[in-house]
Amino acid sequence: MTGRLEEVAAAWRSAKYPVMFTGAGMSTESGLPDFRSARGLWKQRPESLATMTALRREPGEFYFFYQWRIARLWAAVPNTGHEALAALAAAGFVKLLITQNVDGLHQRAGSDAVELHGTLRTVSCLECGAGYDSRTLLPAAAGWEDDYRAGRYLPGKECACSACGGGLRPDVVLFGESLPAAAWETAERASRAADFFVVVGSSLAVGPANLCPEFALANGARLVIINQEATHLDDRAEWVFRDRAAGVLAALRERIIG
Template sequence: MSSTPIDTDRSTSAMAHARPDLAAPALEETVAAARQLAQLFAEARAAVAFTGAGVSTESGIPDFRSPDGVWARFDPREFTYQNFMGSHEGRRRYWALGRVTYPIIRAAAPGPAHLALAELHRRGRLACCITQNIDGLHQRAGLPDDLVIELHGNATRARCLECDFACSRDLLHGRLEEGIDVPECPACGGIVKPHTILFGEALPRTAVQEAERRAAAADLCVVLGSSLVVYPAAYVPRQARRAGARLVIVNLEPTPLDREADLVIRARAGLVMSAVLEVLTSADPSPQGG
């Protein structure tokens, strides 16, 4: 992976077209920051992306923690792992929530940030993506499944907690639509649970270990659309920074790690990553990843 000098103004017109609401000074500042990020990608040997809800809100999936998000309508204290495992009523409430949220996830298409990251990987510019999201949009955009580390699981899959039978979430959602309030395992009738992490549930050990390994080996960590307030997942970018990686944060709101970052960009992830990809393409149009 070669380091290609970045010297282009092509991203300015594209960004102006995408965000005509931006005032000229803000636009120029964001474009300049996108060029800086493109240069960092060009210089990196092991770039890692860390993505949060802000990447998927551009695909129409609401941020659960936003003022008009899911937790504004449902009490998150009712949706703990302990409640799910402890009673039929706890599972009924969970599946009632899932009946609302899963169709939104299922209908969503990869947004500009998902597509840009997949293309960066194809060009040999991205080693992997560590995500807090559960929607599977990184894979649908084209990132290989083994290079997407899902710290909070994946809402499109489910498994039985008793016989380990695995199935598609679509199958279980069909049961809900038929009027069954708590789907059971199709194989043994046991408790079946979506492959997502509930409040009070430990993160998957394998995913955490792989994320830590990738963070320790990274020379560039780019945070996209994460407020970095949900732990332990939010430790990953901090670990990368302390291991020597350059840290870039692209988020609309401030984060606790802004002071440690080499570059902070207050803009939408999709807007910035599309501009980064355009800059890299103009500087080196031939993919390096084959």
């Protein structure tokens, strides 16, 4: 792997417009569990519970799902991969960091990131639009996870806006919603301008976000894919690392900026 790391580092160093694109695999080494590993109805069908319909029809399942994830994301810390990308960006080696993640770990590591799927760091009121830190949504009393497992969980007043009483929602893109327009435009423009494009921890299964590396390829960009599973663009990548994100990024950082 060392020879390939040297090649990628050299290509990255000479790139004029390097763009990064990260997904869930970026955060697994921060101890963020895949949400499908939790219990509950949404283990079987997250696509139908991460929706506005579910918020209205099954508020208990909906709110528990997000409370469970919010509690864990605030307990997680950025890993050496997040730190490597922040350091590379500070040194001028990243034009744009695009992420599919909603955990805010890039920002907490010091990176600016375009969040294609919104963020779980904040929630907002469905009625008046007031915004809150997402920890607002966490029940004050302990034991709510046990209550859920015992079938006696109900969403409490923490799920309502303290200004108007309207329901709160996470500021993430739910299934059936479109991507935030400004974020998408920024990501598309940078991807189309990229001459070097690195996919990190994404299986490129979710559209339209997964078009970004294709925009870059159409511009003639050299593509690097760092992901534990295969992706449909592996054949078009110049370098594929079937590996954990943090280790590869830390090794590249070492070779590019020391």
